[in-house]
Amino acid sequence: MPPRPLARITIKDLARDLGMSVATVARAFHSGGTIAEGTRQAVLKRAAELGYQPNALARGMITRHTRIVGVVLSDLENPFYPQVLTRLTEALQQVGLNVMLVVAEPSGSVDSAMRLLLSYQPEYAVILATTLTTGAAAACRAAGTPLLFFNRAPAEEEACAVVCDNAAGAAAVADHLVACGARRLAFLGGRPDTSTHAERRAGFLERCAAHGLPAPLEAPAGAFTYAAGYAAAQRLLAAPERPEALFCANDILAIGAMQAARREFGLRIPRDLAIAGFDDVAMASWPEHDLTTLRQPIPAMVELAVRWVCRSAAGEAPPQGTLRLPGTLVVRGTTRPGTPSLPAPALEDQA
Structure with a gap:
C-alpha cells in the first residue's frame, strides 16, 4: 500500500505545539504585527521544522486584501x-501580486467565468x-x-484600457505594401465583433483609400485561427481578381493564409x-514563415x-479611457525578400 499523505499542519497545530495562542502565532507571519522579535523567530523556526505554510488566500479573505489580480481569457490557442x-x-x-486565471468559452458568455x-x-x-x-461589468x-x-x-468611455494603436499599425502595413509595388490589396479579418479586427480593418482601408487605391478585397475568416485563415485565403485566392498583397488581422491568420497560397x-x-x-x-520569425508583421509593444503595455x-491597490482611483501605444513594423521575407527585420524600439515611459 502506498503511504498515507501527511495531514496538513494548521495554525492551531503550530500554536498548540509552541504553547502560544493562535493570535500570537498569526502575528509572527505579518511584517507589521506587534510581537517580540525573539518570539517571532521562534515561531518561524518551528513553522519551518513542521512544514507549516500560512494560508495566504484565507488571510486575504479576512483582511479583504487578497493580492490577487484576476485575468479573464478566452483564447489560449492564440500564441x-x-x-x-x-x-x-x-x-x-515581482510587485507582490498573484495572478488567478479564469478561462471563458471562446464563443460563449463571460459571465460564469467572471462570477467564479x-x-x-x-x-x-x-x-x-x-x-x-453588461451583466459581468455590473457584477464587477x-x-x-x-x-x-x-x-x-x-x-464604455469610462473604462480603462491599454492597447496597441491598431489603426496606425494597419496603416503602416498598407504603406509598406504599397511601397513594395502592390496595387491590388486585400484584408483578411478575424472575429468581426472584436475591437482588434474593427480597428485594424478601418486603419488599413482608410490608408489604402488615401493612396488612391481601389477598395481592398475582403476575406472574412470569422476567427483568429490558422484553420480560419487557411479557409478564407482559399476563397479569396480562387476569385478571378487575385490580390497582389494580403494583410491579415493577426499572425496566425497570416500563417494559415500563407500555407493555403503555397499548397x-x-x-x-x-x-x-x-x-x-x-x-x-514568436513563430512569425521562424525561417519557414519569415513573416512581415506589426509588432505589438507588449513590454510597454504590460509595464503600464x-x-x-x-x-489602484494603493487606493488611488483607477484611470479612465483607452491608451494606445504605437507598434513597430517588422519587415521580413513575405513582403521583401532578403530584408532584415527592423530593430525593436526602446521603451519610453508612459504615464
Missing part, C-alpha cells in the same frame, strides 16, 4: 495571449481576448473590483503574393498595466 500572460504574471509577481473570479475577491481584474457583457462594479482591458478597446495555388511568397500579419508572435494595478 499571442500566452506570451502576454507570461510577461504579465512575471511582472505582477469574483468569488475569490480579486483586487483587480484584467480582461484579455474577450468582451465583457458591485464587488468594487476595478477592470482593466488589455488588447481590447471597450465601448493550394502554388504561389510564391512574396513574388506572386505578399503577406503581412499583426502581433509578431502593472503600474495602473499598483496605483
Whole structure:
C-alpha cells in the first residue's frame, strides 16, 4: 500500500505545539504585527521544522486584501495571449501580486467565468481576448473590483484600457505594401465583433483609400485561427481578381493564409503574393514563415498595466479611457525578400 499523505499542519497545530495562542502565532507571519522579535523567530523556526505554510488566500479573505489580480481569457490557442500572460504574471509577481486565471468559452458568455473570479475577491481584474457583457461589468462594479482591458478597446468611455494603436499599425502595413509595388490589396479579418479586427480593418482601408487605391478585397475568416485563415485565403485566392498583397488581422491568420497560397495555388511568397500579419508572435520569425508583421509593444503595455494595478491597490482611483501605444513594423521575407527585420524600439515611459 502506498503511504498515507501527511495531514496538513494548521495554525492551531503550530500554536498548540509552541504553547502560544493562535493570535500570537498569526502575528509572527505579518511584517507589521506587534510581537517580540525573539518570539517571532521562534515561531518561524518551528513553522519551518513542521512544514507549516500560512494560508495566504484565507488571510486575504479576512483582511479583504487578497493580492490577487484576476485575468479573464478566452483564447489560449492564440500564441499571442500566452506570451502576454507570461510577461504579465512575471511582472505582477515581482510587485507582490498573484495572478488567478479564469478561462471563458471562446464563443460563449463571460459571465460564469467572471462570477467564479469574483468569488475569490480579486483586487483587480484584467480582461484579455474577450468582451465583457453588461451583466459581468455590473457584477464587477458591485464587488468594487476595478477592470482593466488589455488588447481590447471597450465601448464604455469610462473604462480603462491599454492597447496597441491598431489603426496606425494597419496603416503602416498598407504603406509598406504599397511601397513594395502592390496595387491590388486585400484584408483578411478575424472575429468581426472584436475591437482588434474593427480597428485594424478601418486603419488599413482608410490608408489604402488615401493612396488612391481601389477598395481592398475582403476575406472574412470569422476567427483568429490558422484553420480560419487557411479557409478564407482559399476563397479569396480562387476569385478571378487575385490580390497582389494580403494583410491579415493577426499572425496566425497570416500563417494559415500563407500555407493555403503555397499548397493550394502554388504561389510564391512574396513574388506572386505578399503577406503581412499583426502581433509578431514568436513563430512569425521562424525561417519557414519569415513573416512581415506589426509588432505589438507588449513590454510597454504590460509595464503600464502593472503600474495602473499598483496605483489602484494603493487606493488611488483607477484611470479612465483607452491608451494606445504605437507598434513597430517588422519587415521580413513575405513582403521583401532578403530584408532584415527592423530593430525593436526602446521603451519610453508612459504615464
